[in-house]
Amino acid sequence: MEDFRLRVFYSVARHHSFTKASAELFITQPAVTKHVKALEDMLGLRLFDRKGNTIVLTPPGEVLFRYAGQIFDLYQEALFELNSFKEDLKGSLRLGASTTIAQYLISPLLASYYERYPTIQLSLQTGNTEMIEHAVSAKEIDLGIVEGKKHHAGLKYHDFMEDELVAVVHTNSRYSRLKEITLAELSTIPMVLRERGSGTLEVLETALQERGIRPSSLTVVMHLGSSESIKSFLEHANCLSILSSRAIEKEVRSGQLKIVSIKDFRLPRTFSFVHLQGLPEGLAAGFMTFARRYYNP
Template structure:
């Protein structure tokens, strides 16, 4: 962004902290204060309310933040479009991915994307689907890749990959002797599941509802925040869980975990690219196309 004062303002407005803005921009806190003071003097209006150690945006500050974010997007698009003309892609792209995707689906794509476009600086935030969508709405990231069924009307979703959740136990579990169990058996077996807000749990709940089964009717022993923590828990318990085939295939092939079929019950889902409504930026579009091609998918 050409006007450094707007960069400073955006950092302060995003963090609601002069200290954090200074750290983000690698400048001193007095320098942050000076730039904000110059903006307030130029516009002849206060942009922040200051109460003790806390600050908040004024109505004018909220308006300026909205325009500043639009300006940032325009500069990103300018960088990309000029890079296309020069056949040199550059810029910065902030990504967010739900936990399973960030850990098991994206790493190879990110590595190959970096090899193809070394001048594009990528950053990736991992969290559950609910929080990735919130980060998009807060404009903390530009593109998300999520799982789950809930779709926010302020966001646009584009199908990326198909996935399946499978029932899994550790091979030390007595259930590992079985290849198939019934839904009735599932209801009496201790379960460990992903946390509330995760796309995985949402999809599991929806699949169970089709069979008129509620989570409250199951024996849920634990809710955990990641697939890896669930796998570690399964190693030391007699529980069963639902895990993405992408996350468990290698472990099942090595013989550490076993995938068990459940009669007349399967859980299919999709992974989605998601961004704010409207056309994504050039960088976001490039990454979407690249990732889809990596998995031989069509957008």
Template sequence: MSDFRLKAFISVAKNLSFTKASKELYISQPAITRHIQELEAKYHIALFERMGNKIKLTRAGEILLEHSERIVEDYKRLEYDLHLLTNTYAGELRIGASTTIAQYVLPAVLAKFVDKFPDVKISLLNSNSRQIESALGEHRIDLGMVEGIQHTPNIKYTVFMQDELVAVVSNRSKLSRRDEISLCELPHIPLVLREQGSGTLDVLEAALLPYSIKLSYLNVQMFLGSTESIKRYLEHSDCMGIVSFRAIQQEVLEGKLKIIDFKECRIERNFSFIQQYGQDTGLAAAFIQFAMHYNKEI
């Protein structure tokens, strides 16, 4: 329903590239250029300053971007409110989720949601928690789902479910003879952990702080970008990983991996939805309500 020229302009403004905008919106680059030219002709002002192969927003472009984002968001709210009258939902919902949530939590919720609301088109960005927060701030997604610690003051966090980080090793590892370890032993154990910026690493760092253990004290053999990579690595090494319990249940049942308890504590965290303050209506709100209801049933 909204003016597609505004969507094209927002995409070019965010990417500072006509080529990237055409790929993002699945239309040709000449079509993107035409939409921008039509806006510039309508307002009789240049929106971008061309510098060889690069572009940047003019002051007029910055003003139009600020208003365009609000207009597109208002159209989304309008569509949502109108669909409420017939108890149906339609439109586009861009979700961003941290790796653990995207792989082990979200697929079942998405399948149920799409089955119930087939007219909703969903896209999913999968990255670590800090990158998802950045994507929300840059309006590349409408709704985020992240792990652990709240980072950004201008983002609203809504807890979705709880999770636990556990120490895990291969059943063929020498470490598998242990049933529990002390946190003070961690600096002497070879570890494979998630990468910087991941919610998992942030939560682990916070959990170790009361025991005066810094990440720099740990014997980290490798940082990996996904829990799946950590699990596969553990199967062929004597290292220990610290990952979400939800991610390794199947391997534990199959006897491939073993959980070793921490003596001092349980390392717990939250999975949370994130939104911009004031953006609590529309399809994002409908999805949150659905996911919360679904979570209570499982």
């Protein structure tokens, strides 16, 4: 169903190397060159340039590379959808989810997936974003869902769903009278934040640095390893935290926690699927499709 020439081009573009593409695709290097030239002849465009010993994409090559990734994603999703008509759809899928996603999003999704595909064996590893990315790189899991910035060259990221971090205090805290604060005032309030390596902390620190504010200027009294432990800490301390809006929905509705607006400062972020560079396996691609449709019907 797919054009092998496009797959060869995509492999060369990812690796910036005809030799590495040859090894990945189990074909000879002359065959790689032949397929790329055939694609260039068909399109009437040059897709690669050589700069010394480096292979670089031309502007048309960059456009094709972007669309090729989307084409292969859709192809894998289509195969999974078609395979779902078979009664014997089986296999195992090793998933990983960073802490916030594991605590507040993944369970109902996994339950729904199990009901639809009971013969697929699922496993879930949890940890902060850095841990999940490491597990993907080490091939300990097939697919991760993380909440931090996209920064590992050896991994491929796909947007999953939007989230936002907010400033929050317990309603018993002396800071619960606050409705809005400035960034300057934020630095003066005792804070309890997520641990180093978490996507939540990374997003916050990056946003502060973009505004010319050193994260070390915050009055951080403690770092904790989960949103649940932070919420418990806030119940007994006059502190403020930065947490996912999804993590505090129940407590805000019940009146236990209160969101404090920070003037002219928002912290949107995107939850992302992450896997090794290249195309995800069929079950991983299918799970991505299922998850997107579950949360965005």
